Amino acid sequence: MFDRRLVQNFDWSLLGLTCVLSCMGLVTLYSAVTAGTQVLQMEYYKQLIWYLVGLFFLIISFLFNYKAFDQWGHVIYILCISLLVGVLIFGADSKGAIRWLKFGFFSIQPSEPVKIAVIIILTRHYSKHTNTAGLTLRELINPFLLTMVPFFLIVKQPDLGTAIMIVLIAGSMTVFVKIEKRSFLYLIISCIISIPLVWFFLREYQKARILTFLDPERDPLGTGYHIIQSKIAIGSGMISGKGFLQGTQNALSFLPEQHTDFIFSVLAEEWGLTGSVMMLIVFLLLIIKGLNVAYRCREPFGTILSVGITAMIFWQVIINIGMVMGLMPVVGVTLPFISYGGSSLVTVMICIGILMNVSMRRFMVE
């Protein structure tokens, strides 16, 4: 039966924040591609279509009761894992990494929806198995395995950025539902001990790669150069920015991947501190809103689900922006709503849809 309270409880503020971010994304993408070649400009129209597709999925995601995820979580998980296996077998090559599955005229990147699958499967697990004393090491084995399967499949592609995201999301959710004090201590100690051990067994070139990852300056012709250019772009925006379409760094195609991972530097150059802080504030509002949904939900499944989704958006924003400002290692993590890319956009739209779903059904419990 259709419940009128569903409409009354509809979360307009979530939808509003999503629209604001989408508009910021379209404007920034427009200046990022204008400087580029014809091919890039075609991408802009493709992305417009992706926004519509994303909106469609967002609506789908709040239409049914989110409790269905509790029932179907394992099916979604297995489906996504098989897509990942499919990528390794049939995947399409792009810049030396195999991340795509081609379906006729479009292709998808299964590692993106896998993030949602991991959130759902862990929510399903934790909502049944937690207590206020926290999880012991033994109880952590199952969630650990559930995380590691997609993690290794994604590392194999290789797509380090998404793999790290999966670990961060799973870690955040686990810490949120609480790990038992002694177990937590053991975990940290064993991590500290194992790092030098692993280091000892790595080959010379693997060590070099990790060092470059942690310190891009070691690779002044590759990543190090990208970071310097990105910092120049952001810094040169100063307080008020150079103005829409006036960014020179971007215009010269000096920025690597300016329309995907490095899109924030395009925004920061053209809109300055004012624009950048504004975008950060909108992201912050969205995240607070996500936590608020978790707070107001009156049963564990919805709460943990919302926390997982919010953690995903939070880490992507922090890592992406931290990376382009030279605060963090360079990994391929997209900026939600802003970066070019269909799979990542649709994924984040689905996430918002799920948050709205939890939010509008909060009255249904008890």
Place this chain on the structure above:
Amino acid sequence: MSKYLQSADSDWYKKRLTGVVFLVLAFFLILIARLVYLQVIEGDEFRRLSENNCIRLQNIDPSRGLIFDCNGKLLVDNRPAFDLSIILKDAKPVEHTIEMLSQYINVPATELMSKIIRKTGASSYAPILLKQDIGRDTLAAIEVHKYNLPGIVVSVKPRRHYIYKQSAAHLIGYLGEISSDELKSEKFFCNKAGDYIGKFGVEKKYESLLRGKRGGRQVEVNAAGQVVRVLRTVKAFPGHNIYLSIDSLLQQKAEELLEGLAGTIIAMEPATGQILAMASSPAFDQNAFVNGMSHKQWDSLISNPFRPMENKAINAEYPPASLYKIVTAIAGLEEGIIDENTLFHCPGYYKCGNRVFRCWEKRGHGKVDVVKALSESCDVFFYQVGQKLGVDKLAWYARACGLGSPTGINLDYEAKGLIPTADWKRSRTGIGWQLGETLSVAIGQSYNLVTPLQMMTLISGIANGGIRHQPLIIGKVETAEGEIVSENNRKVTGKLPASQRTIDIVKKGLWDAVNKRKGTAWIAAHIDDVDISGKTGTAQLVGRKGGDESAYKDKIHKFDHLKPHAWFVAYAPSKEPQIAVTVIVEHGEHGSSAAAPLSRELIKTYLSISK
């Protein structure tokens, strides 16, 4: 559930969520603090750096490894070449600069402009190449007028230089600009458009060793595009130096001998399998590939009927002709069909069924044993051996001798050759094997095809007492500092299917061929001071139907391209061979007259050098 102290309810979660909010706020504060640092505190400096896009990357090309001969004589090096490019953003106004430049380098301004127009759409900070390899005089003129030519940059690029024009061209190979397909492939992931990579021969096969590692620097430039400051440098590492197994003196002698002919000469050290010389004629000038070749030059290379681009030693397949009698002799002796005393009568022809097979010697050889059959190349003797063996037995021995399959030399495009069997013919043509064809196969005509290098490993195997080696072209590889990376030792690929006794009999036949008055190579290869053994071969390209000798002679004299190929394989000194040689002269007619003298000269040269 009973073991849990208290199950987590939503109130408990709510308490935990407040902590999370503070954590989130802290992270966002860090991001904002960083933004303030970059955009406010360091903002002026970054704005200055962005103004002219001051920070740029420059390549440092590694110098490619050098190539030496076995004695350390330099064959291939790099010379500095000066390339002229323009950076549009710095060259203001572009038209004026180009007009000035065109006067100094004697290239019409329109031609220069067309190069620029072709590159529109690319970043205006990327240098556009205007003229490659300008001479020193032009360079001096440009340097003098540097200040009238904003945005014009001269870059020094090492350019490959093949010191001995055309020498060992097929073995060494050449460089060419990387193609867009190659750029996409995993193998060339560290290459950039415009790079020169090995396209042929050793240059191609050992690309990864010769290439070295690219370096680069981050530089800050001023408004005119001149470097003010070098921020960071990554050193380039030079490629490894390669020492070939060939002796350049011997190589040049081989090329001299082939001058004006189409064919190949290979020389090998029987004890190790090292290639001492490998010449293929006609050859090409490798420098032309590196310096840029006109369409006309390229067309003439491609359309030349003598196929200069082909390494005839390994890419070309020829009928083995009488050289194949060595295989037939080995097979006959090993299978017990003949021994050293078996005699056949040769009346000048052999009747098989209702067909008559001729011997090349119309008058016949009379009573023939295997040694005499090899030395005088009696066809009738081998017809009978072949008939008793059958084609499949013969094919097995030929394969075991290394014929009909690649030798494993580390060069591209090695041909396989062909050793026919009854099954092969049936699956190919649908017709069963005919006995007459076995007789033709036994003397090396019919479908048989071999490469000169396969013949080389066989004769080298006979010379060293039965061991087949993989032909070696690389002596050693060293780093630029002279540290040895790898030293190729000999690699045995198999043994000839022959006992010591059989090999001794064959060797006797080959010795007689050169040193007995009736031997086929007596006139052409015999010299008093060197003890040579060898075998001639004449590969007919058209049949002599029905023994109509005069029609055949008419035909081949009218058309040069129907003349038979001339073969000669040899080794010397016969007792303890130091060198084995294979020669083929295309359309040279007789192995004895066209190919054998070349072998003799080469052997003489080698033995005098090695003394």
